[in-house]
Amino acid sequence: MKHVVFAHRKLSFGGGERVMLERVAALAPLDVRITVIFRKEPDKRDIEPELRARNPHVEEILYIPGTWGALRWLWKNKPDLLALCNHKGVQRALPLLAWLGLRFPTVVTLHEHYERHLRKYYGIRKWVDMWVIDWEFEQAVRTHLGPQPCAMIHPLYPQRKIEPPTEAERREAKRELGLPDNAIVLGYCGQIDARKDPLTTLQLTRYIEDRLGKPVHLIFAGRVDEATRQALEQGIERMGRRDRTRIMGPVPDLSGIFRSLDAYLLTSRNEGFFPIALIEALEQGVPIVAPSVGGISTVLVDGDGGILIQKPDDRKSIPPGLLEAAADRVAAMLASPGELALQRQKALALGQRLTEGYDAAALFRAAVKAWVP
Numbered sequence: 001m002k003h004v005v006f007a008h009r010k011l012s013f014g015g016g017e018r019v020m021l022e023r024v025a026a027l028a029p030l031d032v033r034i035t036v037i038f039r040k041e042p043d044k045r046d047i048e049p050e051l052r053a054r055n056p057h058v059e060e061i062l063y064i065p066g067t068w069g070a071l072r073w074l075w076k077n078k079p080d081l082l083a084l085c086n087h088k089g090v091q092r093a094l095p096l097l098a099w100l101g102l103r104f105p106t107v108v109t110l111h112e113h114y115e116r117h118l119r120k121y122y123g124i125r126k127w128v129d130m131w132v133i134d135w136e137f138e139q140a141v142r143t144h145l146g147p148q149p150c151a152m153i154h155p156l157y158p159q160r161k162i163e164p165p166t167e168a169e170r171r172e173a174k175r176e177l178g179l180p181d182n183a184i185v186l187g188y189c190g191q192i193d194a195r196k197d198p199l200t201t202l203q204l205t206r207y208i209e210d211r212l213g214k215p216v217h218l219i220f221a222g223r224v225d226e227a228t229r230q231a232l233e234q235g236i237e238r239m240g241r242r243d244r245t246r247i248m249g250p251v252p253d254l255s256g257i258f259r260s261l262d263a264y265l266l267t268s269r270n271e272g273f274f275p276i277a278l279i280e281a282l283e284q285g286v287p288i289v290a291p292s293v294g295g296i297s298t299v300l301v302d303g304d305g306g307i308l309i310q311k312p313d314d315r316k317s318i319p320p321g322l323l324e325a326a327a328d329r330v331a332a333m334l335a336s337p338g339e340l341a342l343q344r345q346k347a348l349a350l351g352q353r354l355t356e357g358y359d360a361a362a363l364f365r366a367a368v369k370a371w372v373p
Helices: 015-026 048-054 067-077 088-099 115-127 138-144 167-176 198-212 226-238 255-260 276-283 320-335 337-355 360-367
Strands: 002-008 032-038 058-063 081-085 106-110 130-133 150-152 184-189 216-221 245-247 263-265 288-291 306-309
Touching: 002 015, 002 067, 015 032, 015 048, 015 081, 015 106, 015 276, 015 360, 032 067, 048 058, 067 088, 081 088, 088 115, 106 115, 115 138, 130 138, 130 360, 138 150, 150 360, 167 255, 184 198, 184 255, 184 276, 198 216, 198 226, 198 263, 198 320, 216 255, 226 245, 263 276, 263 320, 276 288, 276 337, 306 320, 306 337, 320 337
Parallel strands: 002 032, 002 081, 032 058, 081 106, 106 130, 130 150, 184 216, 184 263, 216 245, 263 288, 288 306
Antiparallel strands: none
16 A cells, blocks of 8 residues: 655644645545654644544554654655645655655645745755645745645635524524624634734724624634733733633534624734635625735635725734724624625625535545555
């Protein structure tokens, strides 16, 4: 059997981890052995059960954080294909292995087009056979990395048919969260760290509440790094929002939270293609509010299922003026039952258009068929 190794940063819940999981699952129909190695958070193996369930050929899932451990393991096992994404130990081991005379096919997943992200892989570019990119940023790869072929595979994985929730189901979802069934509920689901900028999400919610003149509840669901949690808790206290803001931590099934939302708020400083949580929100008919970072503006048309904030950079928080302008529009949408219903319909239609007929698993198998037939 061929042996494919996926080398990734971590196994906790996150968009990049979801992409890796889906690519492991994509190889399930093939007669190949799978090993997954990762380098951070050895006790947080959130996706390990699903990895094993969706591909019975997963033999080992190993915590190998450093360069020398990665070098020794790769030297001993000599995989037929290495699928790499942000495993620094493996990245540092590759030039050393090449110097020792060991070379194996390597494909690298690039989630972001920013130069600082691409430069992370500059030192291994000579030993990469293919770049797998999330959206149309091949020219940036050419500029900063080299001429190797690029396979573009959008991470559009939610493909199950979901019946949009009825208004009764939305009210029930709010009650299950301990909220009034007529409450206005905004939320964010996903990894919560400085890059996602949850303090700006909090500030946006405050602006929206001020404009509506009534309470607005905010839900954060996802793993929070400790420094961000402390800053977020302080912001909640400073704004007097303790009774209207909930930090729920990791939630295995987010469907109930999505059903409860009147809008999904994303205020990231930067992103890759189009966060999977945005797709999941759209599939539940939840309008999204998001900045024009990464590939988001290639998918979201302002006013067509959401509000696009034209953010001018990919390093800083959304400027206050843009944030207040977005709050004006969100508040107007929430205050108008007809407009909210229209944006729900448009969100649902956009989610369906995105994923309908798009087979990312087949595209990944096609990308690696030269090495894993």
